[in-house]
Amino acid sequence: MDLAELLQRAQRLANDTEMETDLPRVERTLSQVLQATNELHARVTQAGTNDLQAHILLGSKGVDLPKLTQKLESLTASNSLEPLDPIEDTDVRGYLKNERENAILAVIDEANTNITTTVERQKWRSVYSEWGNMKESLLNALVGPSQQDFPDMQRQKVATELPDEPTPFSRLSYFETLYAKEITSYNESHIQGGHRTNLVATFANLAKSFDDPLVTEMWNVLYCMANETPMSRNIDPIQSRQSAPKFIQKARTYLERRYKIYMNAVTEKNLVLAKRGGIPSLYNLVCSYVGVEFQHSHSLTGLLNVDNNGKPLWPHVYYSLRCGDQAAAVQFLKESGTCPELLKLMMLKRLGDTSTSEISSTAKLEGQLKLDYNNKLRICSDPYKKAVYAIVLACDPHDGHGELIRTIDDFLWMQLSILREQENRDYNIEQLTYGGLQSLILEKYGENYFNAREKGPLYFQVLILTGQFESAIEFLARSNIMHAVHMAIALNEICLLGTPKSVMQPLLSAEPDDPAPMKRLNLVRLVVMYAKGFEKTDTAQALQYYYLLRHFKTEDRGPNAMLTCVCDLLVENCDDNMLALIFGDEDEANSNRFTGGIFAEFQTMDYDMYSLAGMVGDELSDRSNYESAIKLYYIAGHLNKALRLVCSLLSQVVHQPSRPGSMRERLTHVIQRLDASLVERKTDVQSHVMITYTTLARLMEFFDLVHAGKTRLASEILTNNRLVPSNSTEVDECVTNLKRMGPEINKVLPDVIMEAMNIVYAEYLEQRGGGGPDSGNVVDDTQNENREAVLHHLRGRAKALTNMAASVPYRMPAAINQRLVQLEILML
Template sequence: MDLNTLLQRAQSLTKGNVECELPGVERTLQQVLQATEQLHSRVTQTGAKEIQAQILLGSKGIDLPKLNQKLEALSTGKTFEPVDVAGSDTDVCTFLKNERENAILSVIEDTNKNISDSVSKQKWGNLTSSWNEEKTRLLDALIGPSQNFIDLQRLPEQIILNPECLPLSCLDKMSLLYAQEVCEYNALVLKDRPRPNLVQKFAQLASTFGDVRLTEMWMLLSCVTQVNESPSQTDPIKSRQQRPEFVLHARTYLERRYKVYISSLVTQACATDSYQLVRAYVSRRFSGQQTIGLVDTAGGKPLWPLIYYSLRCGAFEAAVDFLREAGSSYDEFAQLIGDRNAGVINSKIESKLKLQYANKIRNSTDAYKKAVYCILLGCDTNEVHGEVAKTIDDFLWIKLAMLRPGDAAGYGQLQSSFIENYGEKYFNAAQHAHLYFQALALTGQFEAAIEFLARTDANRVHAVHMAIALHELGILGGVRSVSQPLLSIDISDPTPLRRLNLARLIRLYVQRFEGTDTAEALHYYYTLRNLHDPKGRNLFLTCVCDLVVDSGVLDTSIFDLIFGQRQTATLPEHTISGGLFQQFSCPDFDTRTMAGLVADELITRGNFEMAVRLYDMAGKLNLALKHISILLAQVVQQPAVEGTLRARLSLEAERFSNRLTNRQTEIEPKILVSFTLLRDLIKFFDNYNEGKPQVALELLDHTGLIPHSIRDVDTCLANVRRLSGEVIKVIPDVMVAAMDITLTKYKQLKSETEPVSVLQHQRLQDLRERAKAIANMAATMPYCPTNQRLLQLELLMH
């Protein structure tokens, strides 16, 4: 079958004439060809990646063109538009859903509109305010006696500062008074004299500030910390729970405070006698219906309120007297109170009274009777006694009174209840800082109390000095490493006690004024003398070292202030005059030790210039000469300009030279040779730059570094190999200077007379030989960056 026959049959298929077995189609071959060409052009334009994507999605039954059409039809314009109202055939759930969504969308739209309006209003308000201020400033500037416009251009003003004017102190009056107490206390320590109780000293000082709450906090701390000193090797944190003095003194403080309170409510005549005082207070408080529920009486007064308030004031004798007045049926209870006051435990009476409490008293309507039984017998430790304890002080006193001596577990539970269960939120500590501090301090949590005060600027100064005072008493629980946070928990400590990082607290406090009140700063750092940094160094020395190092690279005032002025060569070696650090000298550290430590730190930070001065103060002349040689090697070839590092090092080198003439200490020969050569090279370059070639060459010949002739090259090379790296570094510049001087002399000698005489010819020949020797030496040295320059200068002499 030929192609024509096939074409005819295909055309006949489109007309419905079926003359063969081929199926019916809707396109002719021409149409198929056109569709193929269109598909080919579209595929080539789409790209290989899109084709692969279509094949992949098509294998999963996804029609990508239709998917693209659906995605293009999506619109986000109606995201926050109200939902269409449901038709009549919509059910109730759909209707409520649409209404809820419409309400939410309306709230969002109103909120956006209000925010936009508020921002716009504030913007225009600020603009209007700034325009009014600028208008007022301009109008005020235009006011004057004449009608001429005032020139508003700001002219430069010359300000002359008095160099002798000291910076103002950063300490306020209160901080200065605290600092004076610290300085006086340290003076007694340094003189090894008896030291006062620093807490009591600060408490006396705080009473002069006129702040009642501050005075109460210091008096509380003074009362609670009147405990016997523990051995120095005992950890204050671990021994605190086992020492009953803290609980006893806390109770005593609350009892004295309450006695003062009720004394202010009754007549002055009763204030001195506890019996009459309590009786008068109970008579004032309980009258008429207020006695309902109180079961027993004594002398016409309710008995158990008399007993409770006697105990609350610490008047055990008065409580016994009231019980005896009530009759013989209370003799056992009176004996219990008397034994408890004497520190005696009568187990038989306590067991009998506990049984009586369990059978009768627990359900009594007399809240005071229940409270007294619980306080003395330790019953129902979780009872709050809200009808009796009206204040935090009352609640805390009841809890402390129920503790038995040595009850570490009960003491720990009480501490946990205040710092963890109640916490700052319960006490509203942000507004009532003194209440939360008192609660923590009375429960023996001094570290947490101090850290809480240190958070605010107003109380930080008091917190710092509380920490210092407790540290001097050996009561403060310190951290095991000074790199720990300000307040931390040690897993080996009793719960819930914390540890305070005294070093971090003091350094944060002192950093703000150590630049202006350096003397006071040193005294504060001295309180850290018994602590050590992670490297094992004395923390006092470390703090002073950081103070000096951070003061500035070229600021020598702080160095002179702390270490004093260095003396001239006429005085004994290592003599230092003045200096704040001199007052802290002791066998453990003195001024020279401190100067050496600071110098080591400066070396690690790259400040060799100040380190040289401090090494000289410390008597470490070897290190001083070594590091000044390193500095001289960097600037010796530079011209002498006043105020530069080279000028300062020149003066320093001259000073060391005078010291070396009558030195008493041994210096390493290699260090001494290096310093001597560099000192001579300074003078050589000074004369060379000043245009004195002959003097410069004489100084250079004295050093023996540069050859005169070819014969001297090996000797000079051997000398150079024995030198230190600092001197070898300068040799190439010395060669260039020597070659330049030789060329200058050669040109001068050659231009003096014509024709050249025999003597002059010999001198020219010597100069050429000298230049050749210098060039040969440079070529023989392992590394000489000026070799090419030397060859160029030598060629100019031929």
């Protein structure tokens, strides 16, 4: 392409871009365009990007920037409050102006000062007042409330003189006492073999006297769900409850009965609109209630089926089902003449025909209606019609039916109405099972959704109505254990409470084979938690509660949980008063029998008070409380165990002098009681135990005589019982006798040998100092020979004692050996 052709194409292009306008045409060269661009760039850069953006923003909003700039430049700061310039004395106008402005400034300054002072004064007055109120409240809290604060309260006067035998106050409240009386009456009826009442019904009637509607309602819900004939204890309550549809029907019946009461209340408040009349029936009640609910014509908007009288069809059907009257719902459908398939299905379900042909026709009809529901009714604008179909077909559990569900009762009834049993589920459509509803309430929603802290009774009722008795009672026990423990007891007595296999489980647990989300409640732990609060002051009532645990087996302690609980009670409070209360007093005619104890009324063929005493004695012995264990073994008749412990204790204190209140003095009374029992039951004790006990009893007499200074009688006790040798030939015989006795004799043997040596040495000094050449008495040769024979005999006894100390299979203390040798040397 040459330059001429290029020029022609450029001119043609320029002609095409020319526009007819009045503005003059500007022709610039490339250098001029470059210069203009540089100048524009310099102005933009100098003004700044922020100013440029501000101008663009204000210009886009219609602000005239040049005029705005002029107005801003014309504004000046007011100098009215600035310091005044000095003026000349002859300037009258300026002087008056200054005085006027000074007066204004003075007024403003004075007002500002007054306001500041007033605010400061009020602030400190408020602070001092608040401090004073706080100090007054603190002082009142320290000194206690005055009688004027509680004018209706009478102060209780405390007696200054206490009775000779004060009894502890009962820890049971008024309501707890009422519960305890019912438990006592129930146990007495069982022990006597009479007819046992239903504790759930008994406690439900008792709750009416509590004057607490929430407690009464909780018991009514439990009674409605647990009004059953007691089952066998061999049947698992959890498995039977999950497989029995009667619990679902009971929950629906309870909710329908409550809604029926609500409908009556609404119609009675609006009798004019309800237009009640005719024979009292649910059919007429539903008509009246719907008339009140749809009193305005605009309320019918969205309802598809309305009869000739202007009454909506599907609300009548829905509320008939809501209050549990399927007959009324069928009648409304018959009168309308619509939906014959649904009417037929409802009549078949109402009749409940179980023949094979009817079941197959029902299933076929139900499947057809489900297809119609999925294709058409899911988008239906009538919420009542959609709800009726969902209830009859038991489908579409995810539809919340928000237009109809207003309360928790409505929600729960709707969910219970669309339940299907696990084995009868239709896998072509999503359906809700009993376990799924329980998981929905307990796990998905939980306590936070139901605001259980503030609305505990409501959450408790929801759990009960969904068959989760154990979780409901555990939740209630956190805030009110009194009602919770009696609900658990009542359910357990009719075999409806799921309990764990081990009593050592936590309060709420789950077994591996249990269906989710079912839990098991540890009734033993719950009853013990409750009874521990009053078992010391109201022991008889505590034993009534423990008697209810006789069917629970323990792994390692006792045959059942009842004996274990009573055993723990006695171990912690094993004084004479408690033992007399539980076991009674010893029979004067028969020392081996106790009468009058409260435990005697609970004994059966499996256990009695004597087996309980032996069990407590073993526990006390394991805890090294031997004195109390001896008392329990004596009551139980376990003389062999009692003598073993007596021997162990005697070996520690038999050589000590007797002091008032000491263990040695207490053991003296124990030995007297045991000696009286051994007269009749000596054969129940092992031979070596009997020998050890007899020897220690004789040694106690020996040391009593020694401490009383009667050494001759004490020496006779040792000689008669062949405990220490009289000469060297008897050493082996005495050592052999020691081997037949228990180790307790070896513990006290050093003190016995030492006292025997002291007796011998005292006799030696007496014989040696009895006469001599300087005594002034004439002593013949015969007397001297007799005295020498006695001294020789005493030296032989001392030698035999030293030899025995070296021969016994027991390491004698070094101090004892040293003293024995020293005394023997002094007698040479």
